Amino acid sequence: MKAIRYHSYGSTDVLALEDADRPTAGPGQVVIKVAGTSFNFLDAAIRAGIMQEAMPIAFPHTPGVDVSGTVAETGEGVTGWSIGDPVVAFLPPTAPGAAAEYVAAPAALLAAAPATVPLADAAALPTVALTARQALFDHLDLKPGQRLLVNGAGGAVGGYAVQLAKRAGAVVTATASPRSIERVRAAGADRIVDHTATPVVDLLDGEGFDAVLQLVRDTPEATAALAGLVADGGAFASATTPGPRTPRIRVEQVYVESDAARLADLVSLVDAGELRIEVAERLPIADLPAVHDRAVEGRLHGKTVLTP
DSSP: OEEEEBSSSOSGGGOEEEEOOOOOOOTTEEEEEEEEEEOOHHHHHHHHTTTTTTSOOOSSBOOOSEEEEEEEEEOTTOOSOOTTOEEEEEOOTTSOOSSBSEEEEEGGGOEEOOSSSOTGGGGGSHHHHHHHHIIIIIISOOOTTOEEEEETTTSHHHHHHHHHHHHTTOEEEEEEOGGGHHHHHHHTOSEEEETTTSOGGGOOOTTOEEEEEEOSOOOHHHHHHHHTTEEEEEEEEESSSOOOOOTTSEEEEOOOOOOHHHHHHHHHHHHTTSSOOOOSEEEEGGGHHHHHHHHHTTOOOSOEEEEO
């Protein structure tokens, strides 16, 4: 089979399209015929070696933590899944990923794929939607009627965060650049602020927001200033730069975890028309090195789905 692999940590130059052995299903695993994977900054961080202490990998390594596809093989002890079943999953980051024609995956991580979108597009859901859901409800403990600020709502996580927060009954202020304002408006934000024209720290809403979600890679100083917009007793969660430690508010760092049950809940929302999957572009996996380049340069906007 064909797969994108790299044999050492490094720049995007280490990524190459190669011939690789098709995986087999071990106990508790399935093999998925890949319909799509998607780019995540986690893949780039692992490739660059930034995560090697927390997430050591074996070489050669295939990136791609998101997968959508069909079950091609089931291993010993696997129940509930049959060959041909359409599935999605957030794969273990240290295991071989889905930028390939086939990938082995723990059956416990699978959810049935949404039936209302193209199967490849479903790869744009798992990691970022789980990040948004866990940030809002596990870390911020968001409640109906609360005032939420999503900083960086124009990104993939931000789009899901706005949709899920509005569905939960929150009042959402979102920051976005001009190129993504319409997409954020379609997600349902109550107020959208162009961060290129208005400093985020000028967004203090009366006594402050009940909750703030930081999705922008920023300096510690800028992140601390953002946390200053939270009302006393409120909550601040960051999926990027860690927030300041202060007794005034609760500060949380978001580390996404694979969760098949919650992923299944998100899929049900997609199929019910209550959560929209946004795909900015669709490319062959051979283009993955160029996608990594554009991401590093800040030229990747929205979710990129890659297909074998």
